[in-house]
Amino acid sequence: MGGVMSSLAEARTRAAISKDTPKDSSVPARLPAKFIACDMRVEAETTVKNALGHYNFPLKTITNNNLEGVREADIILLSCKPQGFKAILGEEGMKDALKGKLLISILAGVTSEQIEGFLYPGGNKPADACRIVRVMPNTASFVRESMSVIQTCTPPLEENHLKLVTWIFNQIGRTASLPASNMDACTALCGSGPAFFALVMEAAADGAVAMGIPRAEANLMAAQTMRGTTGLVLNGEHPSILREKVSTPGGCTIGGLMVLEEGTVRGHVARAVREATVVASQLGQGAVNVNGPRR
Numbered sequence: 001m002g003g004v005m006s007s008l009a010e011a012r013t014r015a016a017i018s019k020d021t022p023k024d025s026s027v028p029a030r031l032p033a034k035f036i037a038c039d040m041r042v043e044a045e046t047t048v049k050n051a052l053g054h055y056n057f058p059l060k061t062i063t064n065n066n067l068e069g070v071r072e073a074d075i076i077l078l079s080c081k082p083q084g085f086k087a088i089l090g091e092e093g094m095k096d097a098l099k100g101k102l103l104i105s106i107l108a109g110v111t112s113e114q115i116e117g118f119l120y121p122g123g124n125k126p127a128d129a130c131r132i133v134r135v136m137p138n139t140a141s142f143v144r145e146s147m148s149v150i151q152t153c154t155p156p157l158e159e160n161h162l163k164l165v166t167w168i169f170n171q172i173g174r175t176a177s178l179p180a181s182n183m184d185a186c187t188a189l190c191g192s193g194p195a196f197f198a199l200v201m202e203a204a205a206d207g208a209v210a211m212g213i214p215r216a217e218a219n220l221m222a223a224q225t226m227r228g229t230t231g232l233v234l235n236g237e238h239p240s241i242l243r244e245k246v247s248t249p250g251g252c253t254i255g256g257l258m259v260l261e262e263g264t265v266r267g268h269v270a271r272a273v274r275e276a277t278v279v280a281s282q283l284g285q286g287a288v289n290v291n292g293p294r295r
């Protein structure tokens, strides 16, 4: 989806907070209460409604009129292809529509400086310029398990904006903050990561199928085993210790691990993250054939 906008309204939930309940200081004073989805194709309206229609908030879809969506919104979530932001933000009237608003970009490889430089060339930034924040979420946001990295801004975001961005992305998983220089690696690890881990999971299931386990059970077993492993690590277990604990001396785990090490799995997985980092860094530069062979 190209541009997704949500407008703010006074948080209805605040009314429900009793006098005795301590206020959660991480919750912004105003929360998003309405969602506007903008796309270029009318078919996208059905996709959006099917994906989001069951949630209990007002949802509006707009086709081929990003300007209307931006005018109506307080927060703009830019989610077109990396190279597509100039067409959207360069539209006549867009700069005015963005005045004083928060523009969140999840575009891979596009820096905040690039967006800012496009909107306000030559550093001609008015006092009411929109505030741009770069965030890298991932597809697990669909099941509220995203790992989203919010880029730290210079100068820092004002407290309300920071609370708001953090709150939004905390609704769809976990958040972390890192500087601009780390965002391409975050894109590779968090943005692309689900695809990498899915490949490993599929390979593990294939192995089990080869040894006679039915496909459906193998997929379930691989997915739940991966989930359990992530649960242990998120609970504080170090991956190396976890691996040692499972490796009964003379047992089957160490036998399997030896095969993985022979196959240089670590090197290849790490290299995939390094490769995706380099590719991500080129996505916003107008480069072509970014995935061409490098050697």
Ligand SMILES: NC(=O)C1=CN([C@@H]2O[C@H](COP(=O)(O)OP(=O)(O)OC[C@H]3O[C@@H](n4cnc5c(N)ncnc54)[C@H](OP(=O)(O)O)[C@@H]3O)[C@@H](O)[C@H]2O)C=CC1
Pocket (backbone or CB within 6 Å): 001, 002, 003, 038, 039, 040, 041, 044, 066, 079, 080, 081, 082, 084, 087, 088, 106, 107, 108, 109, 136, 137, 138, 139, 191, 192
């Ligand atoms: N896929 C992922 O897991 C992640 C993606 N990202 C980033 O999110 C962005 C989208 O990625 P992804 O969803 O995979 O890519 P897609 O190409 O599937 O989505 C791009 C969307 O933008 C829409 N669009 C294109 N031009 C316009 C326009 N002028 N106005 C409004 N909408 C427009 C497209 O509409 P239409 O379908 O009609 O062409 C399409 O829905 C990228 O920048 C990517 O780097 C970030 C993190 C994870």
Ligand SMILES: O=C(O)[C@@H]1CCC=N1
Pocket (backbone or CB within 6 Å): 108, 187, 191, 192
């Ligand atoms: O592959 C891509 O370019 C996007 C960015 C991160 C995940 N998907």
